[in-house]
Amino acid sequence: MVGRWFDSKGWRDIVISVPFLWLLVFFLVPFVIVVAMSFARRAELSPPIAFLDHWTYLQTGNFARLLDDSLYLRAFLTSLWNAGLATLFCLLIGYPMALGITRVTRSWRNLLLMLVILPFWTSFLLRVYAWMGLLGANSWFNKALTGLVNTILPADRAMSSIPMMNSNFAVVLVMVYSYLPFMILPLYANLEKLDQTLNEAATDLGSRPWQVFKDITLPLSIPGIIAGGLLVFIPASGELVIPSLVGNASDPMIGRVISDEFSSARDWPMASAVAVALLLALVLPIMAYTHFEKRAQERVEGRA
């Protein structure tokens, strides 16, 4: 009886419905609440929101402000620019690392992969604070770097320190450091699956090693590049902690704006509107990704 119940279609439906239920309760419902809130206005209530009391019940003022006030657009652009730079540098640093890991013996591979995820064992906040210590004007790192730079600068131009803290440079640097594993791991997973015989075939057909890379490895690793790129770009564009701690307060990223609207200004509807706008800006690349992924899958299926 029980066995039949476990085999039954109803049971299968329950198993399948668990993740859907999870997403519904913890993702879709909150998302709908946020979207709804973005059409409300700020009020001295608890919670501090008020809708219109007549049809359509919705106010589009928040979105109008989003376009009006250049603060928001600037914050969006800063976020996308910083996240884009961080993604680019993660790719430039992570690709050779991922490729290198696939080309060593199995025991070395495991060790190197372990080292890639090792930083996760220390608190993320602690690591950002460590960077603050390194980048600050009085740190040994800054002093040593300054000394090095001063050796090539004329004496009258000598600097007392390099202003690295509280800049977009610091934000991008720390984001690259923090998100690098998210680039390396999907890239490694992709590159590791590639058939080495294809490289041999290309070599056999007269291609030098870099031509083999350009013609075979690189195009076949595009799904990995896209996966790693999105895993870095999406959280980086909404990043709050790193720009708050090492960033330039006068040139905030969008996460900082949402946080400020929500807590300091107590303008939940405006914070929601910014969040919805950010989400839209990020959903489009994901849709593009699924599209490319599908095409790449079709391509890879051809491999014998």
Added chain:
Amino acid sequence: MVAEGHKPFIRIEAVSKHFGGFTAVDGVSLDIMKGEMFALLGGSGCGKTTLLRMLAGFEDPSAGRIFIDGQDMAAIPPYERPVNMMFQSYALFPHMTVEANVGYGLKYESMSKPERMRLVREMLELVQLQDFGARKPHQLSGGQRQRVALARALARQPKLLLLDEPLAALDKKLREHTQFEIMNIQQRTGITFVVVTHDQEEAMTLADRIAVMDKGVIRQVGPPGDIYERPNSRFVAGFIGSINMFDADAVKDGQGVALSVPALGCVIRAADIAASAGDRLSLAVRPEKITISRERPANAVNCVSGAVKDMAYFGKDSLFRVELPSGALVSVSSVNHARGHGTQMPDWGERVWLSFEPSTAIVLKV
């Protein structure tokens, strides 16, 4: 076939390859002639693929030297060798069309685009895939992929084409067809082919000459007929085709040296026994060289009798397994000349006579 006295096109000189403590290829020397279709035949792990990979340049010999067209290959990377390879898995580039796959080897050659396209089309015509140029490999059948791989390897017009188990991934029908296609292409292009295979039938039909390999060593080199009819060792005799093999002792009698074969229970005459009395030898006879009859054949030199234990009908021939008084089993294959099976055939348990000519007996020392 290869004329004698030609200068070897490929010379493999005492080549060895060690992987850690394992010796994959052990002091192999081999000459291959220009335009020859040469097969390296052996079981898995015999070193044939390693030898092929050394010709392609993917492995460096631990010892010895390889010359192709008189040029020492030691310092020459794979991408500069006049050699192309057809991989067992075909290794087609999944993200490129058939045309781009075939043309890939010409990509970094200095030639104009129309010239390249012309060559690609020529190659596709050679393998009869001219209408498939725009397809991706995953849109092709196994046999078509195999032909794309062949066309891609031929496009650079190499001096030497290496084929790693070219037919292994094809089903039986397609295999026979492709076999003849490969032979045809080899004759038309005149390129030297070296084929690695574990399939003796494939080697026999394809190759002008076969090298039988075992444990990194070449056991015998020769045309298929020689390997089959005159194997030089128990290993080669047993590896190629089916064979009856018995321990024998050389004995001297009034007519010269003969073989005393305990399993057959008699003395066997064989042509040219290069042994002296007392030598421990092996007698090997192919099943199709033995005649089976109900009556004792008159003037048969080598003749034994036994009872039919098994028989199998294959259409064009039948296989009998005859048990001798010693308990030894002898396989005999007999062509079914007459139509209608069974009437004039020996039946299960029937007493039969087996005979074979001295010239068909193979005498082996090792």
